[in-house]
Amino acid sequence: MAGEERAVREASEKASATISAAWRRARRASGVAGEERVVREASEKASATISAAWRRRPWAGYAVLLAALAAIGVVYAGFSPKAEHAAASNSAQAAQDLANGRELFNQNCASCHGRNAEGTRDANGRPIAPSLIGVGAAAVDFQVSTGR
Numbered sequence: 001m002a003g004e005e006r007a008v009r010e011a012s013e014k015a016s017a018t019i020s021a022a023w024r025r026a027r028r029a030s031g032v033a034g035e036e037r038v039v040r041e042a043s044e045k046a047s048a049t050i051s052a053a054w055r056r057r058p059w060a061g062y063a064v065l066l067a068a069l070a071a072i073g074v075v076y077a078g079f080s081p082k083a084e085h086a087a088a089s090n091s092a093q094a095a096q097d098l099a100n101g102r103e104l105f106n107q108n109c110a111s112c113h114g115r116n117a118e119g120t121r122d123a124n125g126r127p128i129a130p131s132l133i134g135v136g137a138a139a140v141d142f143q144v145s146t147g148r
Contacts, residue, residue: 004060018042 022042105117112129114120119131132140 015045018045 019042106115109117109132112120113132114129117132120128122128
């Protein structure tokens, strides 16, 4: 930002000097029309110089913003608590949970979703129940808890 402000200030000073020089030339000129032309040309040149100073590095502001967001993300990741994964305490408990889940699915879900959770279709090929293959734990929890 400081570099851009300095460039704008320098461009403004240069434009002021150009306008002053134009006024001096206009005073020396003999006709009123000549004065207007010189002033108009100097004003256009000064305006172009100032706008060029603002356009030098339009991406710099975006780069600074992106760097700040990346730094905030790194700091947040360093201080955030680590996620804990749910797991059965031992393999015997995991096997029992898997057997209970299979039994629940076969009793309550397999009639619509199929024995292998591949989904079912009617005689015309329209889906009756969607496939459950590849759905995550959150989707299963939502469907089971809401009855959908």
